[in-house]
Amino acid sequence: MAFDYDKYLRPGKLPHIWCPGCGHGIAMKGLIRAIDTCGLDKSNTAIVSGIGCASRLPGYVDFNTLHTAHGRAAAFATGVKMAKPEMNVIVVGGDGDGTAIGGNHFIHACRRNIDMTYVIFNNFIYGMTGGQFSPCTPTGHKASTTVYGNPDPVFDISKLAIGAGASFVARTTAFHATQIDKLIAEGIKHKGLSVIEVLDDCPTTYGRRNKFRSVIEMMERLKTMAVPVAAASKMTAEQLEGKVLTGVLHKEEKPEYCEQYAEVIKRAKGA
Amino acid sequence: MAKKVALLQGNEACAQGALYAGCNFFGGYPITPSTEVAEVLSVELPKIGGKFIQMEDEIAAMASIIGGALAGSKALTATSGPGMSLKQELLGYACIAEVPCVIINVMRGGPSTGMPTGPGQSDVQQAKWGTHGDHPVIALVPASCQEIFTETVRAFNLAEKYRMPVQVLYDEIIGHMRERIEFPEPGELEIINRTEPSVGPEEYKPFDPSFGDVPPMAAFGSGYRFHVTGLNKAADGFPTTKADLVDNEQRRQLRKISAAQSDIELNEEYMTEDAEVVVFAYGSTSRSARYAVNELRKEGVKAGMFRPITLWPFPEKRIAELGKQAKAIIVAELNLGQMNLEVERCVKGACDVPFIGRVDGEPINPGQIMDKVKEVK
Known part of the structure; x- marks a missing residue:
């Protein structure tokens, strides 16, 4: 039987704002399947976003949804989670939202290892504003503000998350649709801050300027650049040039923030 | 039974007032001269099962209290000028999304880093105009440690009643001054909590104007699933660009305050009945003004104070x-x-409005005010 997405979608809120060929819809469907897999109660789940194309996702789904200000999703979500640790809190957003204007909130959410799941849709560009370069736009590539080629080095979001202290970090792509929900589900089940980076495509503002002739070509790129972690261990540095690792990149058990704060409460009460 | 009394600093009185009001969430970031508010609440909140979090920056602190408030908490943050400048972004968010919360601004000089340990009253227009767009504003300016306590309680009440952020501004002088505080008994001061929905989740609209200008507010996780956004929104909480809906919503939000001025307004008048010269002063400056009025009255000058x-x-x-x-x-x-x-x-030109301003880190002293009053012809 086909999966019933309608159970989680708000009636009357589609069509979404995403362009034809955008991978965000694939990622959203993956998120919904993951939530279903984990059996999360809709009323006990908050989905929090910032600003940008990906950040419009919460409006379409039937949960406690919070569309905040640019870059601030993780900080708002931290407030929700601290106030009600029993709630499932999922953050969604793009690469610019999460790692440029929201970079500070992102790394500190990772550092606290607060039990939330951050799904970051990395489409290598600021899509909503018309294709300006983000911290994830490949060096040399073109954006509306880098017509001569992007001079900036790139953030590796997953490495950033691991370095900042997130206890579960995984990466996949919009091409690998069935892996998206598996990794998000694993992230939701993991106690602590989970980051799932979904490499994505923006045909309208990134593909067009960088000589991708079709969405299929962009998906092919995602397919060929992805190398599963296990396969990578058998490859040479030369073979890994220009590739990105996919799958679970990091997983560790360490103290979770709300549990740590519950201990603070116990100590304050003199127990 | 005698009331509990204590010698408290203004910032400590603020923290105690917040606890009296039912504050159970504080998100902050260290900044002079407001830090003691955070320090006291970091000790006291966990004792009652409340939450204290020190965030990564001022913006995040503001974000955390909005998130906490949406999840049902009574939330507070405290800062000073540079932090208040950073909080403007999300102060606007709390206005448009109609989230009750309280922001303490212990004022120092400025702009920028200014004089962190000196007093100022230079954020008073920022309180009104600092965040972009049209929005309702409530800002309270207590003048003593006791009043910081009661006005912090009132700030929570107004935030909950009108479903919006409320700012409390006091200068560094009263923030760091110590005075005798009488703690009100539990129940002595009214405590207001937000109105919860009277309809079921299926019918609930978070901004339904048929319930009046301040629609009831559900909490995340309470079974009411709704959408919150910083975009202009319709009654159902979802974004809209329809001209009439945007206009109605914007006007309703301003009307929350304009229609309730008599409920929100609070002034003290001191010897104004027959005053020929009125000194308008607030916060620590009003303490010098009161002294000046007393001295002038001894000299037969009909002076008064509006605070x-x-x-x-x-x-x-x-x-x-x-x-x-x-x-x-x-x-x-x-x-x-x-x-x-x-x-x-x-006053529209009905009388003169002479001005005494000071930004050198020193308070305005009574002599300055007396001299200015005597200059009035």
């Missing part, structure tokens, strides 16, 4: 009346001209 305790919304009507009664309303404040503009606007 706003609610600064925004501004006491327009009363200032206009005093403008007709007095020869002059002297505005004294620790800035180079802010609330005098508002007084001038309200």
Whole structure:
């Protein structure tokens, strides 16, 4: 039987704002399947976003949804989670939202290892504003503000998350649709801050300027650049040039923030 | 039974007032001269199962209290000028998304880093105009440690009642000064909590104007699933660009305050009945003004003081009346001209509005005020 997405979608809120060929819809469907897999109660789940194309996702789904200000999703979500640790809190957003204007909130959410799941849709560009370069736009590539080629080095979001202290970090792509929900589900089940980076495509503002002739070509790129972690261990540095690792990149058990704060409460009460 | 009394610093009184009001969430970031509010609450909140979190920056602190408030908490943050500048972004978010919360601004000089350990009253127009767009504003300006306690309680009440952020501004002098505080008994001061929905989740709309200008507010996780956004929104909470809906929503939000001015406005008038010269002063400056008025009365000068305790919304009507009664309303404040503009606007030329401003890190002293009163012809 086909999966019933309608159970989680708000009636009357589609069509979404995403362009034809955008991978965000694939990622959203993956998120919904993951939530279903984990059996999360809709009323006990908050989905929090910032600003940008990906950040419009919460409006379409039937949960406690919070569309905040640019870059601030993780900080708002931290407030929700601290106030009600029993709630499932999922953050969604793009690469610019999460790692440029929201970079500070992102790394500190990772550092606290607060039990939330951050799904970051990395489409290598600021899509909503018309294709300006983000911290994830490949060096040399073109954006509306880098017509001569992007001079900036790139953030590796997953490495950033691991370095900042997130206890579960995984990466996949919009091409690998069935892996998206598996990794998000694993992230939701993991106690602590989970980051799932979904490499994505923006045909309208990134593909067009960088000589991708079709969405299929962009998906092919995602397919060929992805190398599963296990396969990578058998490859040479030369073979890994220009590739990105996919799958679970990091997983560790360490103290979770709300549990740590519950201990603070116990100590304050003199127990 | 005798009341519990204590010698408390203004910032400590603020924290105690917040606890009395039912505050159970604090998100903050260290900044002089407000830090003691955070320090006290970091000790006291966990004792009652409340939450204290020190966030990564001022913006995040503001974000955390909005998130906490949406999840049902009574939330507070405290800061000073540079932090208040950073919080403006999400102060606007709390306005448009109609999230009750309280922001303490212990004012120092400025702009920028200014004089972190010196007093200022130069954020009073920022309180009204700092965040972009049209939005309702409530700002309270207590003048003593006891009043910081009661006004912090009132700030929570107004935030909950009108479903919006409320700012409390006091200067570094009273923030760091110690005075005797009488703790009100539990139940002695009214405590207001937000109105919860009277309809079921299926019918609930988070901004339904059929329930009045302040629609009931559900909490995340309570079974009411709704959408919150910083975009202009319709009654159901979802974004809209429909002209009539946007216009209605924006006007309703301003009406929450304009229609409730008499409930929100609070002033103290001191010897204004027959005053020929009125000193308009708030916060620590009003303490010098009171002293000056007492001295001038001994000399037979008919001086009085008007002290706003609610600064925004501004006491327009009363200032206009005093403008007709007095020869002059002297505005004294620790800035180079802010609330005098508002007084001038309200008196409409009916009297003179001489100004005393000071930004050198020292308080305005009574002698300065007395000299200015004597200059009035």
